[in-house]
Amino acid sequence: MKSRPLDRIFLYGSVIVVCGLLVFPIYWLFVTAISTPDQLRALPPKFWPETPRWEVFGQILRDRPILLWLSNSALAALGSVVLSMTVSVLAGYSLSRFRVRGGQSLGLFILTAKMLPATLLVIPLFGIFRTVDLIGSLWSIILAHATLIIPFTTWMLKGYFDTIPRELEQAAMVDGCSPFGAMVRVILPVSAPGLAATALYGFVLSWSDYAYARTFLTNAQSNWTANLGITTMKGEYISNWADISAASILVALPVLVIYLFLERYLVGGLTAGAEK
């Protein structure tokens, strides 16, 4: 195919314009964070501050319990991912390899569970957690996030195990492995990329939640997650957009970093099972 130079210029031009426009809101968040308040009120707006306020990140970490929020978010994500992955790996493997009575109904129920609106499930969970005194505890959102994660991970992992040839286990069992041993020693190591992708996806789901944290943790300041903390800042500091932006960058950073460096895994998990 002959490629005319005009086509090339047009292509590069549109790529730059499109990427620029779509990423601009993130750039603007960054510029806002490092601008001084009076620069933010300048007209015409400054697209790069005259005196970048790099110290804003250190300052916001000192002024606000952001590290506490981040570690709460991390704990919740870790807890819910470990919990969800444990049950999903076993269930996904079973759904992929065994014909179990009721397995199909379970699969269908899990699919329906994906459609559950969080705003519906949050009501009975609130009642249940109040009865067992979990409101305000990180366990409440670990369990609630598991309701978001398990339906995704179980199905993703089943799809992933389906792509692994059964001959692998058969060979292992001929060599003397028990069926369970074949799964643990042969299939799980081979599935490491799939497991990593699924776990990362679960992490992102948990990290991005706001509804459950808002409902269960609002009155427990020491357990606020990052997203919940940010919204409280938005509520009280109507004018201090620089601080809110700086805090937002710190909160968005983990997912952005995961995405930038492990995009291949994440995207693999995202599209798995949808391309049929």
Place this chain on the structure above:
Amino acid sequence: MKSGFSLDLARPSRRHWLGYLLLAPAVLLIGLIILYPLIVSVDLSFQNVNLARLDQPRRPFTTANYERLFASPDFWNASWVTFKLVVIVSFFCFLLGLGTALLVNNRFRGRTLARLLVALPWAVPEVIAVVIFAWLFDSSFGLMNWIFIKLGLIDTTVNWFSSPGAAFFVVCVTMIWKGYPFVSIMMLAGLQSIPEDFYNAARVDGANAWQRLVNITIPSLMPVLGVTLVLVMLWVFRDFSIIYVLTGGGPLKATQSLSIMTYEQAFGFFRMGYASAIGVVTLIVCVIASRLMMGRAPDNI
């Protein structure tokens, strides 16, 4: 082979105790944190309950919540808002997602970077996306007012969050920006699975770029397109965080979707029974709509 090995994974019929054992933890946990709460909420929706306490005796069965719901103008307003959101946001997510996917599917230097950048908003948590757009559309110093005035689209600064139409517009823009990367990622994966030979053959036959798009690309993408459309619509239909943090459903309920209404009734007014009824209706609509749209391939959702 040892005699204990009656398990043959290659045979179609393979009932085995291990299969049940491996499923047990998932069944237990799903039963406990998804199925049981779901039953509780359906049960709540048929009671006149205000504060949900499970240790109290059950209230008498009533369909009053549903009767009140269908007679309530707020419910029909929320349904209309949700419908508008689903149509508008899904449409533009698709336009933008498909467009960007086609763009970065070309061969050019730096396309790895372009692919990363084009889907970057996917990695921004919803609450942070709201912070970004709340500030962009700030009434006094927001950048969008300045840009729109420069472009001649508006005469004076607009107070985006106090006018119903403007607030709805901002909600749409935020959701589209947050939602299109998912479409882009899915479409790009779909595009990469189309064999290059199809295009070469079409070129030999003299098909131009538009004909190749309409006759090869779009039909090949159809299966992925369908699944993605359902997933995006479900996301818009149920989304809570973006609207709640951005506008809280206001002004004048202009952005109050069914999710927002459910939450407000439950945790603003503590009408748990009534709120559950809205949630149950939402779920039923989700399930029916996606079943209808998916047709014969329900295992893809």
